[in-house]
Every structure is written in C-alpha cells, then in structure tokens.
Amino acid sequence: MSPQPFIATKQHRRFIEFADAVRRQRTIGICFGQAGTGKTLSARRYANLHKAETLLDEWGPRDDSDSTVYAALARKRTVFYTPEPTSTPRHVKEDLDHLVARVSICIEAHLRETGKVTSPIVRSHKNVELIIIDESERLNATALEMLRDRYDRDNVAVILIGMPGFEKQFSRFPQLYSRVGFAHEYRPLAEDELQFVLERHWRKLGQTLDPDDFTDAQAIAAIARITRGNFRLIDRLFTQMHRVMKINELNTITDDVVEAARSTLVIGLT
Known part of the structure; x- marks a missing residue:
C-alpha cells in the first residue's frame, strides 16, 4: 500500500491560520496536542518541507528544477526543526544556524531569480521570518533562553510544538512567557x-x-x-x-x- 497523500483537514487549516498570525505579528506561539493528532505533519507542510527536505539535507550541486523549491521556501520563509533527545543548547544553536542559513540561501536565490533583490549584500538570516520547533519538551532552560535571545535579536517569530501541558512549563520563564502572543490546541478529528x-x-x-x-x-x-x-x-x-x-x-x-x-x-x- 503506497503512502497516504496529505489530507488538508480543518485542524490543518486552523494551524495555517495560527502560524500565519505568529509569523505576521513576529511573536512567539505555542501549539500543543495529543500525540498523533497531526501537529508535526501540519508544521512540516506549512514549512514546505515535503518539497525542500531532500535539497536541504543533501545540499549538493544546484539544478534548474531547484527553482520550484526556492519558490516554495520563499512563500512561507519558515524553518522547521526537531531537536534530538540529547541535544545540548550548543547543538540546538548550531543546528538552527545551519538550517536558517540554507533556507535563507534558497530564498535569496528565488528573490534574485524574480528580480526582487539586486544588491550584492546578503543578510541571510533576515530572509527567515519563522522558526518552528517540534518536540519542544526536549529543550532545557538554556536552550529556551537561547531561542528567546534569537527572537529578540533577529526579530524572528517562533512556534514551539509539544504535548498537552508542556505550555505550562513556560510560566517558569517569565522573559519567554511574556513574549507568547498566541496559543493553539491541535485537537483530534471531529x-x-x-x-x-x-x-x-x-x-x-x-x-x-x-x-x-x-x-x-x-x-x-x-x-x-x-x-x-x-x-x-x-x-x-x-x-x-x-x-x-x-x-x-x-x-x-x-x-x-x-x-x-x-x-x-x-x-x-x-
């Protein structure tokens, strides 16, 4: 049996509205829901990872067909990231720097192809407007503070995804919690x-x-x-x-x- 095609449910549409609002307002959003409800699928789809994952992972020689991937990444300007269970704050920072740089280069390529950018100066991190972190329970206090600092310095929106109850842990980090603008519960199918x-x-x-x-x-x-x-x-x-x-x-x-x-x-x- 071949893999099931992606199904755009009402919950997925609501996630899109939530993510768009977080990105537009340049704030921090929290998304929580039971395992298996579709949070990760929606987030990956929003970031167009189904089109860009191979290119971002392999990062080899460019091909003319890659322009469709550049355009897809430019539409949402979003990085999707899942930390490893044993990731240290340093690893999280390095991984995010790595991903942001690659996505930014792709967006930059699209902007140049379409004539929207002609300046030789590249401010790569400015091309990314939203960072989505899946399995956010894996982040410790230092990693969360690093994200808060990146949010402040780069003016980049952040969405943290996790299981129900994980959002309550942020009340222990007032500098981060005070910056949360939206919370979204991803529910099972009605x-x-x-x-x-x-x-x-x-x-x-x-x-x-x-x-x-x-x-x-x-x-x-x-x-x-x-x-x-x-x-x-x-x-x-x-x-x-x-x-x-x-x-x-x-x-x-x-x-x-x-x-x-x-x-x-x-x-x-x-």
Missing part, C-alpha cells in the same frame, strides 16, 4: 472531519464510503471508537486493514475487518 478523512481512505482501498449503508456505518463507528479521531492511528489502522483484506481476498470494509486490523496494533492512550 465527526465531520473524520468522515472526510475516511472517504479518502475508503477510496484508497478502491471503495466508496456511504454513511447511509449499514455495513459502512458499522465500520465507521468501529474506527471512531478505536481511534478517537487520532490521525496517526487512523493511518496505521488502515494499513493493517489493507493487509487483512488482501490476505483474506475481501472486497468490502466491514467492522470485522476493522476489528481484525485493530487486533494487530499496539494502541496506547489517545
């Missing part, structure tokens, strides 16, 4: 969003979802009960459902298929 997502998963399996059909309605209810609207868990469940249907040569998604797929997964609290 009923209408769940059906929207399930329609696409059904289609991926060559089926058409009909909520008025008794069999489909039973399957939807089983998926909703098992996943509680958790985006990542839905994706994992459908991967197993595809396997169950293929092994048993089934052509219909039923609640029995859902339960059989569920029995193969290790599901924690959502």
Whole structure:
C-alpha cells in the first residue's frame, strides 16, 4: 500500500491560520496536542518541507528544477526543526544556524531569480521570518533562553510544538512567557472531519464510503471508537486493514475487518 497523500483537514487549516498570525505579528506561539493528532505533519507542510527536505539535507550541486523549491521556501520563509533527545543548547544553536542559513540561501536565490533583490549584500538570516520547533519538551532552560535571545535579536517569530501541558512549563520563564502572543490546541478529528478523512481512505482501498449503508456505518463507528479521531492511528489502522483484506481476498470494509486490523496494533492512550 503506497503512502497516504496529505489530507488538508480543518485542524490543518486552523494551524495555517495560527502560524500565519505568529509569523505576521513576529511573536512567539505555542501549539500543543495529543500525540498523533497531526501537529508535526501540519508544521512540516506549512514549512514546505515535503518539497525542500531532500535539497536541504543533501545540499549538493544546484539544478534548474531547484527553482520550484526556492519558490516554495520563499512563500512561507519558515524553518522547521526537531531537536534530538540529547541535544545540548550548543547543538540546538548550531543546528538552527545551519538550517536558517540554507533556507535563507534558497530564498535569496528565488528573490534574485524574480528580480526582487539586486544588491550584492546578503543578510541571510533576515530572509527567515519563522522558526518552528517540534518536540519542544526536549529543550532545557538554556536552550529556551537561547531561542528567546534569537527572537529578540533577529526579530524572528517562533512556534514551539509539544504535548498537552508542556505550555505550562513556560510560566517558569517569565522573559519567554511574556513574549507568547498566541496559543493553539491541535485537537483530534471531529465527526465531520473524520468522515472526510475516511472517504479518502475508503477510496484508497478502491471503495466508496456511504454513511447511509449499514455495513459502512458499522465500520465507521468501529474506527471512531478505536481511534478517537487520532490521525496517526487512523493511518496505521488502515494499513493493517489493507493487509487483512488482501490476505483474506475481501472486497468490502466491514467492522470485522476493522476489528481484525485493530487486533494487530499496539494502541496506547489517545
């Protein structure tokens, strides 16, 4: 089964509005939500990492096709970063300097290609307007102070992403907390969003979802009960459902298929 295409849910749209506001106001934003709800996917998509990740990681010789990546990075002027579990403040600073420089060079290339910049002077860090930090619980007090200092010095917006409750730790850092302008909770899929997502998963399996059909309605209810609207868990469940249907040569998604797929997964609290 091929990877699922990105699905623009209502929660993703709300994240875009939140990130745009943080970037526009040049403030600090906090995004929190349960694991698997889609926070990281939305943040990576916002930063256009799905288009730029290979170029930023490999950083080899340039190609004419790279101009599309430059344009994508220039649209949001955003760096996405996930610190390692054992990252020291020094490592975080070096990693961010490295990423900001590469993204800035790409944005600079786009601005020159489009004639918006003609000056030979490059102020690279000024091209980046927003830094998104995923797994922010991994940052210690010194690393947070380093981010606060970068925010003040470079006038760059910052979004910190983490699990519910992580936002409360910032109350212990008044200089950082006083600069927080927006907080956004990334919630599990609501009923209408769940059906929207399930329609696409059904289609991926060559089926058409009909909520008025008794069999489909039973399957939807089983998926909703098992996943509680958790985006990542839905994706994992459908991967197993595809396997169950293929092994048993089934052509219909039923609640029995859902339960059989569920029995193969290790599901924690959502």
